[in-house]
Amino acid sequence: MEKRITNPWKWQNERGYVQAIEVTKPEGTLYISGQTAIDANGISSNADMRTQLTLTIENLEKVIKEAGYECKNIVRLNMYTTSTDELFTCFDVFLNWIALHNIKQASTLLEVKSLFEKLKIELEVTVVK
Template sequence: MEKQIINPWKWQDGRSYVQAVEVKQSQSILYCSGQAAVHADGQSSTADMRAQLIESIQNLEKVITEAGYTCNDIVRLNVYTTSTAELFTCFDVFQAWIAKHNIKQATTLLEVKSLFETLTVELEATVVK
């Protein structure tokens, strides 16, 4: 697979995303459903935003690795949250995870009225290898 990052500007670098990712000669594509802080027993988390973000990341990693991909293969990551203001108080968690895996992804962040049950953040990824 060949990935090319398209960034006409520099300002997005501090926000942990890129403007576009072009993928050529890929072997396969994994479309992940939104991953949220749902425990292994199917119970939705009632924890705060930081804890839910951490668990959402862990759940997304589990799906990606069990499918035989790596987090570095993420090319698109949509973030849904019930409060962007609250999410930004723990955005360091997101940015550290992006840096740890050297992910260069196109991202859309959306504030929504609600998510399933008690959930406050959900991550939806497209992964290519």
């Protein structure tokens, strides 16, 4: 697999994403359903945004690893949140996670009216191999 990033500007670098990423010659592509802060028993978290974001990332990593892929090969990451204001108070959790795995992904962030039950954040990704 080969990846090529296109960033006509520099400002997106501080926000944790790239403008475009081209993938050629992939061995496989993994499309992951939106992951949230639901525990192994299927119970949705009603914790604060920071706690939910951390658990959501842990769940996402589990799916990626069990499918035989690596976080560093995430090429698309969509974020859905019930509060961008609340998300930005703990955005360091997200930025530290993408830095840890050297993730360079195209992204979309959307504030939505609600998510399932009391959930505050959902991450949807595409990973290549």
